[in-house]
Amino acid sequence: MKKMITTAFATIALAAATTFGQTEILGAGATFPYPLYSKMFSVYESLYKTKVNYQSIGSGGGIQQITAKTVDFGATDAFLGDKEEAAMGAKSVHIPTCLGAVVLAYNLPGNPAIKLTPALIADIYLGKITKWNDAKIGAVNKGVKLPGINVVVVRRSDGSGTTSIFTDYLSKVSTEWKDKVGAGKSVEWPTGIGAKGNEGVAGNIKNMPGAIGYTELAYAKKNNMPQALIQNKAGKFIAPSLKSASLAAKSLPLNCKVNLTNTEVADGYPIAGLTWLVIYQDQNYGGRTQAQGAEVVKMIKWMITDGQKYTTPLDYAPLPKNAQVQAFKNLATVKFNGVQLMK
Amino acid sequence: MTNKLSIELDPRQIRRRKVLNTLFSATIMILSILSIIPLFLILTHIVKEGFSAIKPEFLVSLPKPVGEPGGGIANALVGTIMLISIATILALPVGIGAGLFLAEHPKSKMGELVRLSVEVLQGIPSIVIGLIVYMICVKPIGNFSALSGGIALAIMMLPFIVRTTEETLKLIPTTLKEASLALGAPYYHTILQVILPAGLNGIITGVLVSIARIAGETAPLLFTAFGNPFMNMNPLKPIATLPHLIFTYAISPYDDWHALAWGAAIILLAFILLLNFGARMVAGKFGMDHSA
Amino acid sequence: MTTTKTFNQRDLIFKKGIALNAIGIVVLLAVIFVTILFSSRESISEFGLGFVFSQNWDPIGLNFGALPFIVGTMLTSILALLISLPFSLAIALLLGEYSPKGKFTGFVRSMIELMAGVPSVIFGFWGLYYLVPHIRNLQMALGILPYGVGIFASSVILAIMIIPYSSSVAREVITMVPRSLKEAAYSLGSTRFEVITKVVLPYARSGIIAGILLSLGRAIGETMAVTMLIGNNNEIPKDIFAPANTMASVIANEFAEAQAGLHMSSLFEIGLLLFIISIVINLIGRLVIHSINKSGGK
Numbered sequence: 001m002k003k004m005i006t007t008a009f010a011t012i013a014l015a016a017a018t019t020f021g022q023t024e025i026l027g028a029g030a031t032f033p034y035p036l037y038s039k040m041f042s043v044y045e046s047l048y049k050t051k052v053n054y055q056s057i058g059s060g061g062g063i064q065q066i067t068a069k070t071v072d073f074g075a076t077d078a079f080l081g082d083k084e085e086a087a088m089g090a091k092s093v094h095i096p097t098c099l100g101a102v103v104l105a106y107n108l109p110g111n112p113a114i115k116l117t118p119a120l121i122a123d124i125y126l127g128k129i130t131k132w133n134d135a136k137i138g139a140v141n142k143g144v145k146l147p148g149i150n151v152v153v154v155r156r157s158d159g160s161g162t163t164s165i166f167t168d169y170l171s172k173v174s175t176e177w178k179d180k181v182g183a184g185k186s187v188e189w190p191t192g193i194g195a196k197g198n199e200g201v202a203g204n205i206k207n208m209p210g211a212i213g214y215t216e217l218a219y220a221k222k223n224n225m226p227q228a229l230i231q232n233k234a235g236k237f238i239a240p241s242l243k244s245a246s247l248a249a250k251s252l253p254l255n256c257k258v259n260l261t262n263t264e265v266a267d268g269y270p271i272a273g274l275t276w277l278v279i280y281q282d283q284n285y286g287g288r289t290q291a292q293g294a295e296v297v298k299m300i301k302w303m304i305t306d307g308q309k310y311t312t313p314l315d316y317a318p319l320p321k322n323a324q325v326q327a328f329k330n331l332a333t334v335k336f337n338g339v340q341l342m343k
Numbered sequence: 344m345t346n347k348l349s350i351e352l353d354p355r356q357i358r359r360r361k362v363l364n365t366l367f368s369a370t371i372m373i374l375s376i377l378s379i380i381p382l383f384l385i386l387t388h389i390v391k392e393g394f395s396a397i398k399p400e401f402l403v404s405l406p407k408p409v410g411e412p413g414g415g416i417a418n419a420l421v422g423t424i425m426l427i428s429i430a431t432i433l434a435l436p437v438g439i440g441a442g443l444f445l446a447e448h449p450k451s452k453m454g455e456l457v458r459l460s461v462e463v464l465q466g467i468p469s470i471v472i473g474l475i476v477y478m479i480c481v482k483p484i485g486n487f488s489a490l491s492g493g494i495a496l497a498i499m500m501l502p503f504i505v506r507t508t509e510e511t512l513k514l515i516p517t518t519l520k521e522a523s524l525a526l527g528a529p530y531y532h533t534i535l536q537v538i539l540p541a542g543l544n545g546i547i548t549g550v551l552v553s554i555a556r557i558a559g560e561t562a563p564l565l566f567t568a569f570g571n572p573f574m575n576m577n578p579l580k581p582i583a584t585l586p587h588l589i590f591t592y593a594i595s596p597y598d599d600w601h602a603l604a605w606g607a608a609i610i611l612l613a614f615i616l617l618l619n620f621g622a623r624m625v626a627g628k629f630g631m632d633h634s635a
Numbered sequence: 636m637t638t639t640k641t642f643n644q645r646d647l648i649f650k651k652g653i654a655l656n657a658i659g660i661v662v663l664l665a666v667i668f669v670t671i672l673f674s675s676r677e678s679i680s681e682f683g684l685g686f687v688f689s690q691n692w693d694p695i696g697l698n699f700g701a702l703p704f705i706v707g708t709m710l711t712s713i714l715a716l717l718i719s720l721p722f723s724l725a726i727a728l729l730l731g732e733y734s735p736k737g738k739f740t741g742f743v744r745s746m747i748e749l750m751a752g753v754p755s756v757i758f759g760f761w762g763l764y765y766l767v768p769h770i771r772n773l774q775m776a777l778g779i780l781p782y783g784v785g786i787f788a789s790s791v792i793l794a795i796m797i798i799p800y801s802s803s804v805a806r807e808v809i810t811m812v813p814r815s816l817k818e819a820a821y822s823l824g825s826t827r828f829e830v831i832t833k834v835v836l837p838y839a840r841s842g843i844i845a846g847i848l849l850s851l852g853r854a855i856g857e858t859m860a861v862t863m864l865i866g867n868n869n870e871i872p873k874d875i876f877a878p879a880n881t882m883a884s885v886i887a888n889e890f891a892e893a894q895a896g897l898h899m900s901s902l903f904e905i906g907l908l909l910f911i912i913s914i915v916i917n918l919i920g921r922l923v924i925h926s927i928n929k930s931g932g933k
Contacts, residue, residue: 024573024580026486028891035409038572042408051573053581060694060892068895070486087894150780157867159694159892184695185892193782193878194867195594196888202596208771208783222410223596286485314410364826371733374725379746381795385753385761392764440656447653457657460664466917467667468856470883471906474890475670498663505660529642531649559754562858562883566890586756590859593760601764608757615752 023295028055029062029075031197032216033275036314040307060159060185069286077161077275079257091281093330099317101245102271103227105220106212112144115237116228118173127191154204154213157194159185165273166214169261218315232270242317244269249320283336290336297341393605416607422582429493434500442508465502473563489582492568496557507549511542551622555615561586585611675904692869699901703871707879712854715793723802731809751799759863762792784866785878792860797850808842848920852913858883882909
């Protein structure tokens with residue numbers, strides 16, 4: 001028996017030793033940029049032989065796992081609040097990686113193009129509009145034949161940055177929403193079914209006639225789902241696209257920690273947001289080596305420079321120039337025992 | 344009751360009873376057949392959806408980035424094998440040891456306590472085991488790993504191994520043990536060289552069955568093994584497994600990934616079937632040895 | 636002399652080693668229990684007994700209660716039992732009483748064993764893409780919200796999953812009904828139907844109940860298939876088609892993202908409740924089986 005245990009440990013040690021040569025970076029969080037990240041990390045592995053294992057478990061999960069120090073980086077599309085930053089126990093930095101649009105995708109017979117006003121979206125998610133042929137929807141969509149089927153509301157079940165962007169938008173455009181539900185990564189939904197991740201929401205919409213749900217543009221496009229045109233603050237109905245989402249990011253504050261929803265820009269899409277990586281500013285924690293910290297920084301630097309060329313083909317908007325500059329500045333503050341890690 | 348025991352001879356009454364009897368038998372047959380229909384639906388559905396995904400490269404290549412066609416499940420295959428190995432290595436010695444103890448001290452107070460513990464362990468929902476291993480392994484080690492996934496599976500395996508070991512050893516005639524001891528062989532020698540080899544087939548059967556049970560477990564791996572799109576051979580790093588891969592791909596919106604997941608489901612089911620079949624073969628051999 | 640002594644010493648070490656493994660299992664169980672209790676301490680001290688009766692689940696306001704999940708779990712499990720009961724009884728009677736040996740029976744038995752081996756995640760996967768569209772059509776025909784997923788979908792899948800368990804315990808007890816009893820009934824001119832309803836089932840009653848309890852224990856803790864089909868809604872379900880969450884599914888959904896503190900601790904307390912409920916149901920079930928085995932052995 002003893003022999004068995006010894007052999008077991010020897011095998012484990014051997015296997016560990018043979019693979020220790022390779023660096024592996026572990027990240028977890030937002031599902032919003034997952035299609036992009038999975039492409040970037042696949043390319044990065046072929047370029048530098050560094051494996052970046054990214055698990056899309058939701059922004060809430062990303063923040064929790066980086067706080068618990070079980071991952072090298074967390075990913076979120078809702079920047080950390082003061083309380084969350086304090087919970088991390090040490091200083092952290094946010095690095096924006098790309099820009100995305102949250103779209104309202106739906107599944108209707110024949111999939112007609114549909115326009116939605118902020119009030120309609122709030123009413124649908126408050127459970128006040130329950131049929132697609134409701135007069136209020138019809139008033140905005142004259143000439144569109146709307147079926148008399150139920151509106152099936154789909155939303156997230158996990159803590160999500162996409163939810164945070166969407167509910168932040170709803171809170172800005174509807175006082176009733178603000179008072180009853182509010183904004184956050186997970187809220188107490190008045191109606192609908194919960195799905196796990198942007199993947200789950202898209203999957204549910206795809207399978208359910210009459211469904212409507214909010215999901216990242218890339219998910220809707222990849223699955224050929226129609227996306228509603230949304231009326232912005234200037235009163236224009238805007239189709240979600242990379243261009244209209246980028247317009248929303250025209251004016252960015254210095255630290256990049258900002259919600260881009262309900263933009264004032266005349267042609268800007270109103271439900272857009274940045275997505276971030278979060279890492280500890282001092283990479284010397286939990287027995288990590290300087291080499292590991294340097295690998296993480298090198299990988300993130302690649303994401304915000306060369307990696308940006310993978311954004312547009314996958315329906316994400318690249319970082320605007322001002323955001324990229326700020327991302328660099330933030331990354332430059334990451335140190336190991338006082339030594340700057342970015343080269 | 345007693346006064347009704349006299350046999351009713353009214354022919355209509357007899358016919359009624361006969362009809363009722365036939366109806367009941369038919370209902371039993373129909374319900375039995377109905378209950379195995381879902382299995383056929385599942386099997387045909389999996390094969391229909393997944394067969395196209397199984398090409399030679401399916402077993403040896405890694406998953407592609409989201410939305411790109413092709414790719415395989417090599418990482419999950421390796422992961423499942425590694426987790427099962429870790430779990431077996433950890434659970435086997437303890438399980439056999441405890442099973443031996445129970446077989447040797449069936450009536451002792453300690454024996455009762457251990458038996459109760461085994462029964463309680465067996466009843467713990469798998470998701471709860473995931474929670475606990477996250478707390479006692481993942482957090483102290485500082486990251487998700489194949490090792491912690493293996494520990495979670497080992498905890499699930501343990502009760503089965505203890506029980507099959509105990510039950511197998513109980514079947515071995517005490518004369519065998521007495522003969523060995525009477526010949527002057529020491530106790531440990533008797534156990535290791537006589538009793539355990541005599542029960543080997545039974546124990547192997549138990550181990551195979553318990554591996555078949557844990558091979559498809561997903562819930563305890565969500566917060567322990569965590570998943571990995573790359574090939575990983577390091578037990579201290581996160582790792583992909585077949586059931587976890589099926590779960591994540593199943594709830595995704597991509598048709599390519601669904602096809603991969605159905606393919607992975609075929610492989611996983613085939614693996615479990617093979618284990619069960621192997622267990623039956625070994626058990627059959629054991630039964631013959633025993634009667635001979 | 637010296638060799639015997641070392642033999643004796645080795646024997647002692649060997650016996651201690653075996654005992655250590657056995658104790659190890661008791662210790663493991665204690666560690667599991669203490670870990671889960673310790674991890675739920677914050678939520679226990681914050682919400683007390685009210686946790687079980689509160690239907691709040693608010694990760695932002697940090698106010699938590701387990702009632703929606705307890706109701707969701709009980710509803711899915713009990714509905715699953717009700718659906719599966721006629722089927723598992725039929726199988727138990729077929730395998731245990733009608734023709735324990737025939738070819739058809741052998742086939743049914745292998746199929747049921749095969750069914751027990753199908754992993755939960757595969758049941759869930761199939762349920763999502765085969766069962767749910769059918770349920771959705773049914774819901775459209777009934778004029779209710781066509782979610783498809785929800786309590787009903789989960790219960791149907793659970794019912795299929797537990798048939799092998801409830802039927803196997805019931806079958807064992809049915810085969811234990813003394814032949815003399817049945818023969819006496821037959822010789823009095825009873826039909827098979829009468830023998831089954833008046834002799835076999837009353838005699839095997841407690842075994843059938845034990846089987847039901849064991850499958851209930853299994854249904855309650857079932858995670859993956861339910862998580863995929865329940866619809867993830869943290870409210871008390873209003874009807875059997877409503878999307879809901881069970882204790883196991885809410886842990887699977889929220890644990891990875893729960894903030895250390897009350898949210899995580901509340902999930903642990905749900906785990907603790909789940910642990911206790913399944914253990915109690917399991918132990919009662921096994922107790923019933925043990926007492927049958929003992930009295931049956933006499």
